[in-house]
Amino acid sequence: AQSVTQLDSQVPVFEEAPVELRCNYSSSVSVYLFWYVQYPNQGLQLLLKYLSGSTLVESINGFEAEFNKSQTSFHLRKPSVHISDTAEYFCAVSNAGGSYIPTFGRGTSLIVHP
Amino acid sequence: KAGVTQTPRYLIKTRGQQVTLSCSPISGHRSVSWYQQTPGQGLQFLFEYFSETQRNKGNFPGRFSGRQFSNSRSEMNVSTLELGDSALYLCASSARQGNYGYTFGSGTRLTVV
Numbered sequence: 001a002q003s004v005t006q007l008d009s010q011v012p013v014f015e016e017a018p019v020e021l022r023c024n025y026s027s028s029v030s031v032y033l034f035w036y037v038q039y040p041n042q043g044l045q046l047l048l049k050y051l052s053g054s055t056l057v058e059s060i061n062g063f064e065a066e067f068n069k070s071q072t073s074f075h076l077r078k079p080s081v082h083i084s085d086t087a088e089y090f091c092a093v094s095n096a097g098g099s100y101i102p103t104f105g106r107g108t109s110l111i112v113h114p
Numbered sequence: 115k116a117g118v119t120q121t122p123r124y125l126i127k128t129r130g131q132q133v134t135l136s137c138s139p140i141s142g143h144r145s146v147s148w149y150q151q152t153p154g155q156g157l158q159f160l161f162e163y164f165s166e167t168q169r170n171k172g173n174f175p176g177r178f179s180g181r182q183f184s185n186s187r188s189e190m191n192v193s194t195l196e197l198g199d200s201a202l203y204l205c206a207s208s209a210r211q212g213n214y215g216y217t218f219g220s221g222t223r224l225t226v227v
Contacts, residue, residue, distance in 0.1 A: 032213060043118070043204050043218035051214065090157065094213040101147075101170050102213050104157040 023091035118219035139207030
């Protein structure tokens, strides 16, 4: 079985500062990795995903994440955050084959201060 | 194109009652999954349907059930509601079976009193 650990429950940061949201996973097989964002009173939106190929994946709104197999990590980064990035961020992992139902982390609340 | 639509958005029920939640996936998506989200347990997988068949089921009691219709719309039912069933219920759809990234609906907020 796989598991996901989001190391920080809350990350406060000032606007235009860089941010990193940490995600570590555990799995005995090849994995797919995902980051989702949830704004208040809404469902989750897929931010970016790693399925195969380049270990660095990017989203359209400036976020990026790097798959590090040796450290079993998939940290999310943004070089300069905006107030509008304030939201809950979830990391998810699933097996690349077989049982593919994803396991979600407990979430990291990103709070961007002006 | 329209996103995943969940109805109703909010629901208040009394202990012991039953409830039915509805989910319309993105047009053309045949896979629908349901999740329960609570502050204490986070996101927990309920079940997945593909082409009207339940393909996977999470670790929830039999009071939780679901189905999928030929147009891919899905419903989930919770019978004999308990206070602990209060949660945000999220539906997610994808074009094919397997996890390549889901599109979630806005959820149904169920409160059991």
